[in-house]
Amino acid sequence: MAREQVVASLDIGNSTVRCVISVISPDQKDPHIVGIGEAESLGIRDGMVSSIEEVVSNINTAVENAERMSGLAVHHVYIGTSGSHIETTPSRGVIAVSTQEISEADVERVIEAAQNAPIGRNSHILRIIPKSFSIDDQEDIQNPLGMSGIRLEVDAHVISGNVSILKNLERSAHQASIDVNDIIPAPLASAESVLTRRQKELGVVAIDIGSSSTSVTVYEEGSLVHTAIVPIGGASVTKDIAIGLRTSIDAAEKLKTEYGTNIVDEVPEDEEIDLEKISKIDSHIVSRKHLSEIIQARYYEILMLVKEELKLVGRDGVLPGGATLSGGGSKMPGTLELSREVLSIPVQVGYPQGVQGMLDQIEDPSYATAVGLILWGIHNSSIDSGSRGELSFDFGAITKMIGDFFKKLLP
Secondary structure, three states, rough: OOOOOOOOOOEEEEEOOOOOOOOEEOOOOEEEEEEEEEEOOEEEEEEEOHHHHHHHHHHHHHHHHHHHOOOOOOOEEEEEEEEOOOOOEEEEEEEEEOEOOOOHHHHHHHHHHOOOOOOOOOOOEEEEEEEEEEEOOOOEEOOOOOOOOOOOEEEEEEEEHHHHHHHHHHHHHHHHOOOOEEEEEHHHHHHHHHOHHHHHHOOOEEEEEOOOOOOEEEOOOOOEEEEEEOOOOHHHHHHHHHHHHHHHHHHHHHHHHHHHHOOHHHHHOOEEEEEEHHHOOOOOOOEEHHHHHHHHHHHHHHHHHHHHHHOOOOOOOOOOOOOEEEOOHHOOHHHHHHHHHHHHOEEEEOOOOOOOOHHHHHHOOHHHHHHHHHHHHHHHOOOOOOOOOOOOOOOHHHHHHHHHHHHHHOO
16 A cells, blocks of 8 residues: 555444554554544444434544544444344356466355345345356365356355345444445454464454344355344343343443353352442342342353354364354353353453454454454455445455455465
């Protein structure tokens, strides 16, 4: 790059809105984080905007905090979207090769042909991720460029989202006077920041435990194998605590964050918590043992649903790269131990990688998506393009994506 550029992201979650500002210099390999900002997320439910006015206010607060820290103004952002409206559909594109030798134009055309996946009427394609190619009768080709053949096919993942939800996210950003470079599926973004290339080659699952949902992203041999959204997250744990211990939601959230654990056996039978110390509404005493049992039960359910997703693609218990946990829900004490027990593979907590600057602030699994949005935007989009226009699928960026896709295959 000939000049220094500012790249920013907005992770609009169900509990928190996070803005990260980075600077890319010609003499630096990795983006340099120069500002972060947070705001409470109101007006969002399961990734869906329920109040544009509140979301705009949240965005303004998070962006202003990041701008104040960095001394830079944010005009364009990459936005992440998550929730149960995100769907992945397998697709196959087929074309006749224009000449005997397969060119980049042929690869672009076959990926474009894969967009004809049977997605829902109200869905919009966010990404088409190639998995492998076939030339005539030869299958499982990773890089078809320069090879000879007549018929080129691609097996791909088509990732889509609900049109109304995506438009409302975009409209909220525009009302906050911010243009949207791109809307990126949060599961891809979080995996981009916490997984290494070696893990993706070996076979790994990235598990991001958010507020309303948990994303599951599986890689093997450097390619995306499977992605799914489990519609349970940290908010479900809070609701269970409120019901099980008969407390207000606010008290349940404090109980979860201040006293929660997934290691039930380490909690004494007689340990009690006086709710008067943490709540203005509740005044009774609850058992911490009971609290931990409620938390562990819900986390066990989340992990069992993740396990089912791995079974669907034949990767249950057989991923050498193990599992990497991210998202705010991964910070619950004992989650690593419980995950290893349920998934029967090595498990570690994932922290954002591939960036410089402010590492003490962003070395937190909660920032996996916000940092990953910047990395995904840099690696897979054109950061010079400015606003991409309202919900337009940019096939002009496919050539860059193809180049990066093949670069990842090189030793």
